[in-house]
Each structure stands twice: as C-alpha cells, then as structure tokens.
Amino acid sequence: MVVAFQGERGAFGELAAVEYFGRKVRPLPVPEFADVFKAVEKQKAAYGIIPIENSQAGSIHHNYDLLLENRLFIAGEILLRVSHYLIANPGVSRRSIRRIYSHPQALVQCRRYLRRFPNIETIPVSNTASGVRLIRDHGLRDAAAIASMQAMIDYDMKCLAKRIEDNPNNMTRFLILAGRPARKKSGRRPMKTSIVFSTKDIPGALFKALSVFALRDINLFKIESRPVHGKGFEYLFYLDLEGESYAEAQRNAIQHLQEITSFYRMLGSYPAGRLAHPEYRRRR
Amino acid sequence: MVVAFQGERGAFGELAAVEYFGRKVRPLPVPEFADVFKAVEKQKAAYGIIPIENSQAGSIHHNYDLLLENRLFIAGEILLRVSHYLIANPGVSRRSIRRIYSHPQALVQCRRYLRRFPNIETIPVSNTASGVRLIRDHGLRDAAAIASMQAMIDYDMKCLAKRIEDNPNNMTRFLILAGRPARKKSGRRPMKTSIVFSTKDIPGALFKALSVFALRDINLFKIESRPVHGKGFEYLFYLDLEGESYAEAQRNAIQHLQEITSFYRMLGSYPAGRLAHPEYRRRR
Numbered sequence: 001m002v003v004a005f006q007g008e009r010g011a012f013g014e015l016a017a018v019e020y021f022g023r024k025v026r027p028l029p030v031p032e033f034a035d036v037f038k039a040v041e042k043q044k045a046a047y048g049i050i051p052i053e054n055s056q057a058g059s060i061h062h063n064y065d066l067l068l069e070n071r072l073f074i075a076g077e078i079l080l081r082v083s084h085y086l087i088a089n090p091g092v093s094r095r096s097i098r099r100i101y102s103h104p105q106a107l108v109q110c111r112r113y114l115r116r117f118p119n120i121e122t123i124p125v126s127n128t129a130s131g132v133r134l135i136r137d138h139g140l141r142d143a144a145a146i147a148s149m150q151a152m153i154d155y156d157m158k159c160l161a162k163r164i165e166d167n168p169n170n171m172t173r174f175l176i177l178a179g180r181p182a183r184k185k186s187g188r189r190p191m192k193t194s195i196v197f198s199t200k201d202i203p204g205a206l207f208k209a210l211s212v213f214a215l216r217d218i219n220l221f222k223i224e225s226r227p228v229h230g231k232g233f234e235y236l237f238y239l240d241l242e243g244e245s246y247a248e249a250q251r252n253a254i255q256h257l258q259e260i261t262s263f264y265r266m267l268g269s270y271p272a273g274r275l276a277h278p279e280y281r282r283r284r
Numbered sequence: 285m286v287v288a289f290q291g292e293r294g295a296f297g298e299l300a301a302v303e304y305f306g307r308k309v310r311p312l313p314v315p316e317f318a319d320v321f322k323a324v325e326k327q328k329a330a331y332g333i334i335p336i337e338n339s340q341a342g343s344i345h346h347n348y349d350l351l352l353e354n355r356l357f358i359a360g361e362i363l364l365r366v367s368h369y370l371i372a373n374p375g376v377s378r379r380s381i382r383r384i385y386s387h388p389q390a391l392v393q394c395r396r397y398l399r400r401f402p403n404i405e406t407i408p409v410s411n412t413a414s415g416v417r418l419i420r421d422h423g424l425r426d427a428a429a430i431a432s433m434q435a436m437i438d439y440d441m442k443c444l445a446k447r448i449e450d451n452p453n454n455m456t457r458f459l460i461l462a463g464r465p466a467r468k469k470s471g472r473r474p475m476k477t478s479i480v481f482s483t484k485d486i487p488g489a490l491f492k493a494l495s496v497f498a499l500r501d502i503n504l505f506k507i508e509s510r511p512v513h514g515k516g517f518e519y520l521f522y523l524d525l526e527g528e529s530y531a532e533a534q535r536n537a538i539q540h541l542q543e544i545t546s547f548y549r550m551l552g553s554y555p556a557g558r559l560a561h562p563e564y565r566r567r568r
Contacts (some may be wrong), residue, residue: 053511053517054511055511055517056511056513057511058345058510058511059345059509061342061343062392079517104388108346124408166513167513171517173517203501203503204497204498204501204503204504206494206504206507207491207494207495207497207498207504208498210490210491210494211491213488213491214488214491214492217487217488219487219488220488220490220491221517222509222517222519223490223507223509224509225343225506225507225508225509226342227337227338227339227340227341227342229340229450229451231339231453233337233339233363233455233457233505233506235506
C-alpha cells in the first residue's frame with residue numbers, strides 16, 4: 001500500500017506512516033505538502049499523511065488551508081512522539097559547528113536548546129531529513145542538522161546530541177488523507193469528526209455555533225481559526241468534535257449548525273489517534 | 285518618541301509606526317520580535333509595534349507566544365494596507381531573476397503571483413527590507429526581493445512589478461505595546477479588549493467561556509488557540525472582545541470567566557484600529 005508523505009527518507013511523516021499502517025506500507029516521498037494531496041487525488045497513492053499540529057509549535061496552518069483547497073477526506077490520525085537529534089558528518093565535533101539546518105518547526109521545538117549557542121546560525125530547510133542529506137552530500141564540516149534518529153541511521157551520520165526538543169513530551173499529530181470518507185466505525189477506538197465552517201455575520205455567531213454541540217453534550221477537542229481569503233478579517237473555523245457524523249446527536253448538531261453558517265464542509269469521521277513511539281531500524 | 289520595530293528601514297513595522305504615531309516618531313529597528321518587547325521593558329523605547337495577523341497568511345503565532353512570555357500591555361492597534369513590490373538592482377530585467385528573497389509571510393501573500401515562475405527559487409529572510417538590502421549590498425544581478433515601495437525608495441532600487449499581493453485588500457494588523465495599561469477611553473473610537481486564558485478540564489469548557497460574553501451581548505472579534513507548552517494537546521485561547529475592561533458588562537463577564545478558567549491574563553484595552561494606507565516618501 002502506497003502512502004504519500006512530504007520530505008524524504010527518515011522524515012517524521014514517513015515514521016508516522018509506518019506506525020499507522022505497519023511495515024507493509026510503501027512510503028512515497030513528495031517535495032511539497034500540496035503534492036501529498038495531488039498524489040492521492042491522482043491515485044498514485046492510496047493514502048496521504050500530513051502533520052497538522054505540534055504540541056509546542058502549534059498548528060501547521062498551510063495544511064489547514066490545503067484541506068479546504070482540496071477535496072480529500074480525513075480517514076485517520078496518529079500522534080507521533082517526536083524526538084530531535086543534532087546530527088553531523090562522522091568526525092565532526094560540536095565545537096566546529098557554525099550553522100544548523102532544519103525545518104522551521106523543528107527549530108521552534110528545540111528553541112531552548114538552541115539558545116545555548118547564540119553564535120550558531122540556524123538555516124531553514126523544507127524538511128528535517130533534507131537538512132541531513134544536505135550536510136552529508138556537501139560533506140560540510142562546520143554544519144549540523146536537527147532531524148530524527150532514523151534520518152541519522154539512514155544517512156550513516158553521527159549524533160552530537162540526542163533528545164534536544166524543549167518539551168520531553170513533544171508530539172506531532174498527523175492526519176491520514178483518503179479520496180473518500182471512511183466507512184462507519186468498525187474498530188474499538190472512540191471516533192472523532194472534523195468540520196470547517198464560517199459563520200453568518202450575526203452577533204454571537206461563534207457562541208451559537210458552539211452551542212449546537214454543547215446542547216447535545218458533544219465534546220469539542222480543538223478549534224482553529226483561519227482567515228477567509230480575500231475577505232479582510234473574516235474567519236473560517238476548523239472544529240474537531242467527539243463522535244462520528246453518522247451518529248444521531250452529531251447529525252442533528254451539524255444540521256442545526258448549518259442554520260447559522262454561511263459555509264460548511266465535512267472533513268471526515270475517523271478513529272481517535274493513539275500515541276506512537278517510533279521504532280528506529282537499520283534498513284537497505 | 286522612540287518606537288521599536290523588528291527589521292530595518294522600510295519594513296512594514298516602521299510604516300505602521302509612522303501611520304500610528306505620525307511623522308514625529310523615531311523608529312528604532314531591532315533584529316528580532318523578542319527584542320521589540322525587551323526594548324520597551326528596558327525603556328529604550330516608549331512603545332513597541334508588532335504584526336499580529338495578516339488577512340491572508342493568518343496569525344503570527346510566535347508573537348502571540350511573546351505576548352504571554354512578556355509582561356507588556358496592548359495600548360493600541362492599526363490595520364496597515366500592505367502592498368508588495370518585486371524589487372531588483374537598477375539595470376536588472378525580470379527575465380534574469382533566478383531567486384527571490386523575502387519574509388515567509390510576504391511569500392505566502394504573493395503565492396499566486398509566484399506560481400507564474402515555477403523555476404524561480406524563493407529564499408526566506410528575516411524581514412522584507414533585509415531582502416532588499418541583501419541584493420543591493422551584494423549587487424546581485426540574478427535575484428530580486430519582495431518588499432514595500434518604501435524599501436525600494438530607501439535603497440534606490442528598481443521596481444520590476446508592483447502590487448503583486450494575491451489579495452487586492454491585503455492587510456496586516458499591528459499591535460502597539462506599552463509598559464503599562466492604557467488609561468480609560470479618551471478618544472471617539474470604539475474600544476477593544478484582548479485577554480488570554482486556558483479553561484479547566486470540564487465538558488463544554490470553551491462554550492462556557494464564550495457564554496459569559498454572549499449572555500451580556502458583548503461581541504467577540506477574534507479567537508486564537510495556541511498549545512500550552514509542555515502540556516501535550518491543551519490549548520490557550522486569545523480572545524479579542526468589544527468594549528473596555530473597565531466597563532460594567534465587561535468587568536462582570538471577565539469575573540464570571542475566571543470561575544471556569546485555570547489561567548487568565550488581561551492583555552489590554554485599547555481603541556479599535558483604523559485602516560491606514562501608508563504614504564511613501566523620499567528621505568535622507
């Protein structure tokens with residue numbers, strides 16, 4: 001089974017795909033998040049996987065926008081324990097490092113660690129694993145990368161420091177994308193539903209929108225606001241709620257919600273994700 | 285009057301400071317947003333100015349985090365009409381451009397325009413005006429920068445394309461920061477209040493928090509959620525509401541709110557911002 005992820009070998013997206021689908025998965029690396037959506041739409045991959053929020057750095061807003069721009073459904077989620085390593089070419093010592101390459105999100109997740117080295121320049125790259133490949137391919141002796149232990153193993157590199165994330169409980173939530181909505185609940189995990197809407201321009205609109213769930217004792221897990229493009233300061237709301245959209249209370253709440261929204265879309269119902277600690281392995 | 289902003293001459297933060305305080309202002313450029321807060325705390329500047337959200341790219345989350353990490357107050361706001369220019373060294377033509385430097389937010393705001401040039405590499409820099417200075421200082425003939433018309437004038441550069449932002453109504457909201465809360469309402473503009481809180485772990489907590497305002501017909505302008513650091517997926521909520529915190533309804537609502545929050549802080553009451561179209565001028 002082919003699953004598209006952004007980045008390259010050793011990227012956290014690949015690790016999350018292996019944890020979610022198991023070792024039988026065939027991860028398909030693509031350069032941009034938009035390409036993950038395209039790969040699923042064009043049926044080059046059965047599923048796509050994208051990060052949507054990190055417990056420290058917050059939401060990945062570009063991916064919220066892509067959920068709306070594309071027509072895929074959320075079919076699942078997984079919480080990945082994300083641990084960062086400071087990685088360099090073999091023989092390089094920590095004192096010779098002048099630059100550190102990594103994804104901006106990873107740099108944020110290691111902000112406290114990086115403050116110890118005010119004279120080291122941090123350089124953003126499109127993916128954590130790409131940073132490792134860059135310093136390996138160019139044989140850089142004065143640069144390091146921040147990435148997963150898997151990227152270190154895959155590129156035969158040296159570890160200068162391990163578990164350098166600020167938060168010892170650092171987690172990233174990944175969404176599984178599919179071309180069609182998931183079937184009704186089958187497993188034993190509780191279900192979640194994700195929707196997006198914008199409210200009519202009426203007083204207390206957001207409060208009224210949330211009341212349709214509160215009235216039915218449906219818990220909300222997350223609310224995220226994003227600007228409506230081209231509309232000045234108007235907002236779209238992404239909501240994660242308890243239960244599946246087929247259930248009676250949820251169906252009624254969503255019907256009720258649509259009386260006060262000017263835009264509404266269902267993004268999917270799916271089993272609530274488990275927390276996975278990635279296993280690292282030597283491969284090839 | 286000294287006002288600290290992040291970036292350098294011609295940055296949008298400087299333009300916003302001039303529009304808010306008038307020509308008498310003495311803008312103080314600092315390298316990072318955290319330095320804007322520091323400059324006000326150490327009384328090197330009377331005020332600071334930071335962007336907080338853009339009508340297309342959304343919220344600047346790092347600045348929300350800094351509001352919480354520091355002890356300053358929001359004393360005002362201004363909405364700046366932000367127009368982007370493609371800027372190069374004199375004599376350089378559009379066809380010779382291979383790289384474009386700009387701030388990641390500006391690159392997002394010009395995403396549609398940039399799609400026309402799939403073979404041009406975009407390179408993030410810490411501020412739009414820094415990108416202009418970089419291509420000027422190195423005399424780059426194959427690179428351009430995206431920045432304000434003011435940066436183009438200040439660095440004596442050439443315009444390759446004007447108003448290239450995707451949204452013809454592109455706006456950025458800036459906050460004015462001060463060491464102490466603003467005094468009670470004086471001018472004629474309506475007032476706004478910004479607060480931040482996290483809810484107790486009880487069902488319908490966010491709904492209950494919003495209800496304290498809805499019950500008193502207090503309009504909400506914006507809600508923004510950010511993860512609580514070190515806490516997995518728990519959230520802080522930043523709320524902008526109508527009116528000033530001294531008014532009776534607001535005071536009661538906030539007192540009521542604190543019964544259901546585990547954390548609460550007032551960020552400030554201030555006059556709602558006007559929309560300003562920056563004036564450009566030749567200086568020196």
